[in-house]
Amino acid sequence: MSDLSDVNEPETWAEHMAIAARHPRRAELVVGLSFLLATLSVFVLGWIYTQNGQPQIEGMMLFVLFGGIGFGMAAWGKWLMPKGPFVEEREVLTSETNQERFSETFQRGRVAVEGRRSFLLKMFIGVNGLMGAILLFPLRSLTDKGPKAGGPLYTTQWKAGALVVDEENRPVHISTLDVGGSLTVFPHGYTDATDDQTLLVRAATTPVAPPGRPDLEKWSPAGYLAFSKVCTHAGCPVGQYEAQFQKLLCPCHESTFDVLDGAAVVFGPAPRPLPQLPLMMDDNGYLRARAGYGEPIGPGFWSRGG
Amino acid sequence: MIGGRNRPIGMRARAAAVGKTAAIKQGRDIDERLGLAGAGRWLLNYIFPDHWSFMLGEIALYSFIILILTGVYVTFFFVDSAHEIVYHGAYLPLRGVHMSEAYASTLDLSFSVRAGLVIRQMHHWAAVIFIGAIGIHMCRIFFTGAFRKPREINWTIGLGLLTLALLNGFLGYSLPDDLVSGTGLRIFYSVFESIPLIGPWFVYLLYGGNFPGNSIIPHMLVLHVFVVPILIAVLLTAHLAIIMRQHHSQFPGKGATETNVVGTPMWPAYAAKSGGYFFMLFGVIAALGGVAQINPIWLFGPYDPIRVSSFTQPDWYIGWMDGALRLMPNWELHLPGHMVANAFWPALFMPGILFTVLGAWPFLEARLTRDYAHHNLLDRPRDRPVRTAIGAGLLTFFLVMLLGGSEDVIAVFLDTSVQAVVWTLRISLIAAPLVVGPVTYLLCKELSAVPSAGFRPRPNVIVRTADGGYEAVPAELHPLEQPEELHPAPVGEATVPEIVPGGQPELVGAGRAPRGPAPPVSAATAVAPSTAPSAIPGVRTVSREDAVEAEVEARRQRGFFGRRRSNGAGGNGPGRNGPDGDGPGGG
Ligand code: FES
Numbered sequence A: 001m002s003d004l005s006d007v008n009e010p011e012t013w014a015e016h017m018a019i020a021a022r023h024p025r026r027a028e029l030v031v032g033l034s035f036l037l038a039t040l041s042v043f044v045l046g047w048i049y050t051q052n053g054q055p056q057i058e059g060m061m062l063f064v065l066f067g068g069i070g071f072g073m074a075a076w077g078k079w080l081m082p083k084g085p086f087v088e089e090r091e092v093l094t095s096e097t098n099q100e101r102f103s104e105t106f107q108r109g110r111v112a113v114e115g116r117r118s119f120l121l122k123m124f125i126g127v128n129g130l131m132g133a134i135l136l137f138p139l140r141s142l143t144d145k146g147p148k149a150g151g152p153l154y155t156t157q158w159k160a161g162a163l164v165v166d167e168e169n170r171p172v173h174i175s176t177l178d179v180g181g182s183l184t185v186f187p188h189g190y191t192d193a194t195d196d197q198t199l200l201v202r203a204a205t206t207p208v209a210p211p212g213r214p215d216l217e218k219w220s221p222a223g224y225l226a227f228s229k230v231c232t233h234a235g236c237p238v239g240q241y242e243a244q245f246q247k248l249l250c251p252c253h254e255s256t257f258d259v260l261d262g263a264a265v266v267f268g269p270a271p272r273p274l275p276q277l278p279l280m281m282d283d284n285g286y287l288r289a290r291a292g293y294g295e296p297i298g299p300g301f302w303s304r305g306g
Numbered sequence B: 001m002i003g004g005r006n007r008p009i010g011m012r013a014r015a016a017a018v019g020k021t022a023a024i025k026q027g028r029d030i031d032e033r034l035g036l037a038g039a040g041r042w043l044l045n046y047i048f049p050d051h052w053s054f055m056l057g058e059i060a061l062y063s064f065i066i067l068i069l070t071g072v073y074v075t076f077f078f079v080d081s082a083h084e085i086v087y088h089g090a091y092l093p094l095r096g097v098h099m100s101e102a103y104a105s106t107l108d109l110s111f112s113v114r115a116g117l118v119i120r121q122m123h124h125w126a127a128v129i130f131i132g133a134i135g136i137h138m139c140r141i142f143f144t145g146a147f148r149k150p151r152e153i154n155w156t157i158g159l160g161l162l163t164l165a166l167l168n169g170f171l172g173y174s175l176p177d178d179l180v181s182g183t184g185l186r187i188f189y190s191v192f193e194s195i196p197l198i199g200p201w202f203v204y205l206l207y208g209g210n211f212p213g214n215s216i217i218p219h220m221l222v223l224h225v226f227v228v229p230i231l232i233a234v235l236l237t238a239h240l241a242i243i244m245r246q247h248h249s250q251f252p253g254k255g256a257t258e259t260n261v262v263g264t265p266m267w268p269a270y271a272a273k274s275g276g277y278f279f280m281l282f283g284v285i286a287a288l289g290g291v292a293q294i295n296p297i298w299l300f301g302p303y304d305p306i307r308v309s310s311f312t313q314p315d316w317y318i319g320w321m322d323g324a325l326r327l328m329p330n331w332e333l334h335l336p337g338h339m340v341a342n343a344f345w346p347a348l349f350m351p352g353i354l355f356t357v358l359g360a361w362p363f364l365e366a367r368l369t370r371d372y373a374h375h376n377l378l379d380r381p382r383d384r385p386v387r388t389a390i391g392a393g394l395l396t397f398f399l400v401m402l403l404g405g406s407e408d409v410i411a412v413f414l415d416t417s418v419q420a421v422v423w424t425l426r427i428s429l430i431a432a433p434l435v436v437g438p439v440t441y442l443l444c445k446e447l448s449a450v451p452s453a454g455f456r457p458r459p460n461v462i463v464r465t466a467d468g469g470y471e472a473v474p475a476e477l478h479p480l481e482q483p484e485e486l487h488p489a490p491v492g493e494a495t496v497p498e499i500v501p502g503g504q505p506e507l508v509g510a511g512r513a514p515r516g517p518a519p520p521v522s523a524a525t526a527v528a529p530s531t532a533p534s535a536i537p538g539v540r541t542v543s544r545e546d547a548v549e550a551e552v553e554a555r556r557q558r559g560f561f562g563r564r565r566s567n568g569a570g571g572n573g574p575g576r577n578g579p580d581g582d583g584p585g586g587g
Helices: A010-016 A024-050 A055-079 A096-115 A118-144 A214-219 B001-004 B008-036 B036-046 B052-077 B101-112 B118-144 B150-175 B178-191 B199-207 B216-246 B267-289 B317-327 B344-369 B387-402 B407-414 B417-449 B545-555
Strands: A086-089 A165-166 A180-189 A198-202 A222-227 A240-242 A247-249 A256-258 A264-268 A277-283 A285-287 B047-049 B084-086 B097-100 B260-265 B333-335 B338-340 B459-466 B472-474 B507-508
Touching: A024 A055, A055 B118, A086 B047, A096 A118, A165 A285, A198 B407, A214 A277, A264 B417, B001 B216, B036 B267, B047 B267, B052 B101, B052 B118, B052 B267, B084 B101, B084 B417, B097 B101, B101 B118, B118 B150, B118 B267, B118 B317, B118 B387, B118 B507, B150 B216, B150 B317, B150 B344, B178 B199, B178 B317, B178 B344, B199 B216, B216 B333, B317 B344, B317 B387, B317 B407, B317 B417, B344 B387, B387 B407, B387 B417, B407 B417, B407 B459
Parallel strands: none
Antiparallel strands: A086 B260, A086 B507, A165 A180, A180 A198, A198 A222, A240 A247, A247 A256, A256 A264, A277 A285, B047 B260, B084 B097, B333 B338, B459 B472
């Protein structure tokens, strides 16, 4: 085995131990100065910290500190230390002798395992598979604390007769919105329920219904229409109502829904219309749900059904 | 020029002698307790090839260290709770606002903890640089063919590291529970919900119920500070151990052959330089953390599920996924009784396929080119036009998706409709890679056909002759300024040298000489040593590209490109390789 020191020809040794700097003195000065700068910045940092800190100065002083140390080290290594180039022969990764012996050793064990007792091996594999399956059970119990997966994905708190309220739990009166206005509403008592959020828009002064579905006119008292606010694409709140074009816009991925056409998708990745909440007006002029949503709100999920 | 600046002077020699005694004692102390002299010497002598692009991996490694250091500090102040409180802290505009404890603690960290904002921003910047460095590092590996045998495993591990880094970046970004990150969490809820078979169950487990759930923040904290970083650390260790075992690959030229490594030893020059780069990176990240605002969550406000703002984008490394969600047509797969929702395809299915293909790429390429040989010399991208074209196409694909993540901003910027931008990008997503790939291929071919491309011209010196004329003479270069001329490595030719029984790596001084043109390794002449286990009998491995390379090499030999530098006559150490370089050098 050879070593750096084994290269005993003085000429060669000196040659590849040579440093790269043409002016070693200057290089030393540069390295020293950057270490000095770094030292000074430590004091500034300490002082700033006692003065309750100041992000910009802290950042710049840390830059001088780390940068000074780093530049000094790199310059030291680059200019004042021997870099060669040295040549190292690669060690050969494989060796046929060892490879054969390794395979033989492996084979020796395999014969003992597979040869006569192959039914034990199969049982071993089987019991390990079952063990893996049973170990998933504790994982399952992690979900026992909360509601069962699935259930609440289908239903919301919107029931027939539920009073329509705004974020502050104030009932919405038929006079609350002007034509072109919009409001985020909830069923009374559930203003925190994310899935119940519903966008109420007033599209006209008279009932409206999608083309071909005049029966749905009774869902929109005085031109009020309500759609689930949870986008059918990826669940963002569909928060923008362009009254001029009667479009709802989801700001996450620009899905656009046509208010006058039962929130049908007119653009973007949303695959389904926003579910519509049937509305009615009670005797005091307050808006109520005529019924709950007719389908699960929001994006699709595996068990949702076709 | 060498003797002059390195002649030992008396005092230094004496100091060196004293130091040597101390070093001998220290070496003995360690070896007598741990028996590490052999391994230690191997480590100190480990050779790093000299090329700037090898620093990309270092940047990734160092920013990971910075992430851990700053992350520990940030964790001390973060409260992982979605419990709602009213804010009374130092940031006046949000006083009296309802928010989660997670958001409030992030505000406190930014405004009330001394040096808190700097370190929080450093943490975020380090994450951005970490993932960026991994990405560029991967490009370097891909385009130079560094993933080929025997380095396929490390390519796959590297891809795993990228995936974990992306995941942890997203988790960390989502922890503060601000309006923007909450929107991202909502979208991911929908994405997980759409996983076939286990979607609803899995998402309930992760979020603790229907969105927003009560346990997503604590779950994310455990994953972000514990599970994923440990996985990253384990894979990183394996990554580095494998590199050290196999040694770095290297570019052709400078006396580099398939069977050696030319460069700087770990101790001391490389250790000093690389340690210096670590501190410099730390400094740059500190400067960014101090003066370049990143993720100002106080401007976004706390997350409120009924609100979302326009123009919200995730960090760029997730942006391509968001773009894919935006560019996807509104399709949904309906099965009897079940549904694969729209979000599944762009956010899980497509990345899953892409990453699987990327991970298997070394094996795919070996199979397609029937090249199963060991490769320690790197390719120039232009010499492998097909691979370069595919890589360029893939990058274009990602770039279009990334643009898709900002289609709303682009539409406003160009003063056009979002629809127009989305349709343009949808078409470009398919069309642009199909254009970029072939164009790259043709460019590579063109470049290989222009033999002088990529070779630095020798500067000329104007000399006045005795009879008063002027003549241009090629200048003698300083040894350190010798051009590094890259020569294509042969394709598919076996490179494993004869097996040396008990072969030990030999480290020898190479002198200055091996700079300058590499020994002629023309495809036509470099015939494989026959012991290669990978040589496939009967398969002709000389492709068209090789033929071009051989032609280029032949022209070089004929002096088509001007005078060849003499190949380092004299002054070579005893261990220097012969000009053919296909055998272990003597020691
Ligand atoms: S969440 Fe509404 S468009 Fe994606």
